[in-house]
Amino acid sequence: MLAHDWRPTASLAALAARDDLNRLIRNFFQRRAVLEVETPLMSRGSGTDPQLAPIVARYGVGPGSVGEPRYLQTSPEFAMKRLLAAGSGPIYQLGKAFRDGESGPRHNPEFTLLEWYRPGFTLEQLMEEVAALVREALALAADPIARVSYAALFQREFGLDPHSAPLVHLQALVHARVDRQLDLGERDACLDVLYSALIEPTLLEPVFIYDYPATQAALAKTAPDAQGRLVARRFELVMGGLELANGYDELSDAAEQARRFEQDALTRARLGLPPLAADTRLVAALTQGLPACAGVALGVDRLLMLKLGTRHIDAVLAFPHARA
Amino acid sequence: MAYFSTSEFRGGLKVMLDGDPCSILENEFVKPGKGQAFNRVRLRNLRSGRIWERTFKSGETLEGADVSEASMEYLYNDGEFYHFMNTDGSFEQISADKNAVAEALDWLKEQDIYTVLMWNGAPLSVTAPNFVELPVVETDPGIRGDTATGGTKPAKLSSGAVVKVPLFVEIGDVLRVDTRTYEYQNRVKK
Numbered sequence: 202m203l204a205h206d207w208r209p210t211a212s213l214a215a216l217a218a219r220d221d222l223n224r225l226i227r228n229f230f231q232r233r234a235v236l237e238v239e240t241p242l243m244s245r246g247s248g249t250d251p252q253l254a255p256i257v258a259r260y261g262v263g264p265g266s267v268g269e270p271r272y273l274q275t276s277p278e279f280a281m282k283r284l285l286a287a288g289s290g291p292i293y294q295l296g297k298a299f300r301d302g303e304s305g306p307r308h309n310p311e312f313t314l315l316e317w318y319r320p321g322f323t324l325e326q327l328m329e330e331v332a333a334l335v336r337e338a339l340a341l342a343a344d345p346i347a348r349v350s351y352a353a354l355f356q357r358e359f360g361l362d363p364h365s366a367p368l369v370h371l372q373a374l375v376h377a378r379v380d381r382q383l384d385l386g387e388r389d390a391c392l393d394v395l396y397s398a399l400i401e402p403t404l405l406e407p408v409f410i411y412d413y414p415a416t417q418a419a420l421a422k423t424a425p426d427a428q429g430r431l432v433a434r435r436f437e438l439v440m441g442g443l444e445l446a447n448g449y450d451e452l453s454d455a456a457e458q459a460r461r462f463e464q465d466a467l468t469r470a471r472l473g474l475p476p477l478a479a480d481t482r483l484v485a486a487l488t489q490g491l492p493a494c495a496g497v498a499l500g501v502d503r504l505l506m507l508k509l510g511t512r513h514i515d516a517v518l519a520f521p522h523a524r525a
Numbered sequence: 526m527a528y529f530s531t532s533e534f535r536g537g538l539k540v541m542l543d544g545d546p547c548s549i550l551e552n553e554f555v556k557p558g559k560g561q562a563f564n565r566v567r568l569r570n571l572r573s574g575r576i577w578e579r580t581f582k583s584g585e586t587l588e589g590a591d592v593s594e595a596s597m598e599y600l601y602n603d604g605e606f607y608h609f610m611n612t613d614g615s616f617e618q619i620s621a622d623k624n625a626v627a628e629a630l631d632w633l634k635e636q637d638i639y640t641v642l643m644w645n646g647a648p649l650s651v652t653a654p655n656f657v658e659l660p661v662v663e664t665d666p667g668i669r670g671d672t673a674t675g676g677t678k679p680a681k682l683s684s685g686a687v688v689k690v691p692l693f694v695e696i697g698d699v700l701r702v703d704t705r706t707y708e709y710q711n712r713v714k715k
Contacts, residue, residue, distance in 0.1 A: 252561055302532050302583065303562070305554030380580040382543075393560035394580060401557070419559045437558050447558040 206524050210515040219505055219517065222338060226295055226315060226501075229334055235291040235317060240280030242297065246480030247272035248279065249465035250419060251472055254301035256310070272477075273299035276498055277316050278420065279483045282451070285318055285494060286486035293317035295501070306513045307443060310522050313501040320492040324434055324450045327495040328409050331438055331446050334499075335407065339508055346438070350412045350426070355392075358400055363392050364414055364430045371395070389416050407440040420461070421449035438499075441507050448497030455487035528586040531564040539571070539592040542579070546571045546590035546644045554583065571642065571649050590644065597641045597651075599633055607633070609641055609651070621648040629653040631686035632704050653704040658713050659683050660699050667695035 209216070230237065247255045253275045261268025274280070277294050284292055298314040319327055332346045355363040359374060371391035375383055379398045385391050392414065415423045418433035426432045434450035452458055462479035469476060505517040515521040529540060534552040541547070547568040556562035562583035569576055571592065597609035597619070606620035619641070623630070625648045629639055632653035640652040664680035677689040680700070688702055690709045701710040 250559070252556070252559060303554065303556065304532065305552070308554050308556070380578075383580050383582075385582075390561045390582075393557050394563050396557050396560070397555040397563060398565065398580060401555075413559075417559055435559075444558050 208524075209519045210521055210524065211517055211519050215505070215509055215511075215517050216519060218509055222501065222505055222508065223295065225338055226334070229337060230293050230317070233291075233330075235293050235319075236289065238281065238284060238289065238292045238294050239296065240274075240277045240284070240294065242274055242299075243271040244274060244280070244480075245269075245271065245478070246279065246482065247477045248275045249462055249469065249477050249479055250275070251465055251468040251474060254474075255477070256299045256301045275300050276314060278496070278498075279480050281316060281318055281496070282483060282491055283486040285320065286489050286491045291317070291319050304522055307503065307506075309502065309514050309518060311525070312514075314498050315501050316496065316498040318451070318494050318496040320494040322495040324411070324436060324448065324495050327448050327497055328411075328436055328438075331448065331497055331499065332407075332409075335438065335440075335445065335504070338504055341407070346407045346409055348409045348411060351410055351414065351432075352412065352426075352430075354400055354410060355395075358403075359395070364432070389414065392417075401439060401444065402442045404439040405441055407438065409436050409438055411436040418452075418461075419449070420452050420458070422452050443503050443507065444500070445503055445507070446497050446499040448495060451491065451494050451496050453487060453491040453493060455484055458487050459484050526589045526591055528588055530586045531566075531581050531583050534564065534566060534587075539590040540568070540587040541590045542568060542570075542577070542587060545573070546592050546649065547577065548592075550576070556583070571644065574650075592642060592644045592649070595641050595643055596638050598638055599635055601635060602633075607651075609639065609648070612638060619643075619648055621651055625649060626651045629704075631707075632657050632659070632684050634659060634684055655704060656701055656710065657684075657704055658699050658701050659686070661690070661694060661696050664690065664694060664696060668692045 227237065243258055255272040255275050258271045258273055259268035260271045276298050277296065281292060281294060293315065295315050297311055299311050301310060303310050336343065352363055355361055361370060368388050371388055372385060375385060375391050375394055379394055385394065412426050412432040413435045415431040415433050418435065421433045421435040423431055423433050436448045437444055438446040466476060502514050502517050506514060509517060511517065529538060534549050536549060536551065538549045539546055540549065547570050550567040550569055553565045554562065555565055564581045564583055566579050566581060567576060568579065596612045598612055600608040600610055606622060607626045608618060608620050611617040629651040634657065637657065638654065642649045659682040661680045662683050665678050676692045678692055679687050680690040680694055681687050686707065688707050688709050690700065699713040701713050702708065703710060
């Protein structure tokens with residue numbers, strides 16, 4: 202039998218829609234005087250987030266050489282922050298990112314990420330800019346996009362405070378509502394599965410979620426919220442049950458950054474994950490000084506899925522992972 | 526048996542779960558932006574036929590289930606067990622209980638070929654071919670020549686299945702029937 206999997210999984214109309222969207226994004230940032238930049242896809246350092254697995258390539262001196270590991274970027278964050286520390290001003294990048302093992306209806310291990318940084322912006326100003334881009338891309342009405350805190354979502358769905366609920370309560374909720382045999386030892390893992398299984402799929406209208414648990418800060422600043430709880434100054438934009446964008450009030454404190462790298466390394470060791478060298482150049486750049494800024498990454502393939510009303514990422518990719 | 530990780534779960538993969546062989550129907554990878562990844566999996570328990578929805582941490586593994594399909598000829602029923610013979614030339618015979626043949630029970634005909642799902646050498650389920658040809662053993666008298674009015678009546682086939690048939694069908698006619706929908710297809714010229 203002839204193989205048919207040489208064919209693209211995206212229709213020609215979807216390929217044309219991607220072309221349109223890329224142009225729209227570039228026009229959007231040109232009007233706002235944000236500089237388009239390109240940074241290496243392949244680096245010596247890697248993100249150390251224990252929840253992200255980098256794909257490793259090897260660079261050597263020629264044929265037959267084993268070479269040294271080079272990490273395909275899981276996001277352009279570190280390199281872009283080095284540009285910001287060097288005085289680039291507002292910058293954006295539209296390019297590929299790679300994450301090992303992430304494959305499914307909403308994930309492809311190689312995907313298109315739009316990431317941008319705004320020196321001097323508050324998180325609120327950045328949310329406004331994300332909303333403006335998404336409204337333009339999806340031709341939405343100019344209505345403001347709703348905002349709800351992470352705590353309010355959990356309060357509404359489960360009647361508990363995700364910042365303070367004891368582990369045993371969260372575990373009981375996972376058993377009752379997700380899977381009675383799913384045993385999770387950590388609060389964040391419980392919150393993650395409760396969110397993924399029971400909250401995110403219900404968020405169909407566009408909504409910004411903000412103020413995440415401080416333990417889920419990644420590279421965002423932490424600060425007390427109105428109730429005095431320490432929260433991560435982060436937001437996500439969710440629409441059609443899809444996480445579309447993830448924004449931070451960016452951590453700029455070099456010592457705190459170094460501490461989080463250490464924390465990641467400990468977590469990776471505890472989870473039995475391979476150790477990853479912290480990016481010393483990023484820490485050096487932060488020591489030099491990162492301007493106060495807000496930054497966000499937006500999944501372009503998912504934006505295209507929403508634009509075309511499709512439930513599967515393969516419908517917007519010329520050749521998804523399985524046909525690459 | 527090999528172990529399969531959640532990233533290898535795909536439709537049709539047979540795995541062991543809670544001691545029962547299961548077939549994976551769907552596997553969805555879910556992951557909050559900065560959080561832990563999970564796989565939401567729908568499986569069919571091949572023993573009970575029931576659908577399970579389960580959530581696994583990404584990277585967890587399940588043991589593969591030694592499940593295979595064989596084409597087998599139905600031989601006879603001894604009152605308790607239904608006996609089949611492998612058509613692969615081995616003449617190997619197996620006996621299946623009423624549970625395993627439940628879905629094919631309405632269509633069993635000696636010497637016909639069935640698909641038998643085997644697990645560790647024992648039959649899990651028996652599936653009838655999509656179309657079978659069986660004689661009518663009971664029905665109201667036929668209205669000769671009525672091939673146009675579109676009326677129907679029930680007819681019982683030799684296997685015990687009752688299907689709706691056109692009015693002209695008579696006892697002794699051999700009918701071709703879709704076993705998935707119980708729909709009459711046509712009379713077979715013998």
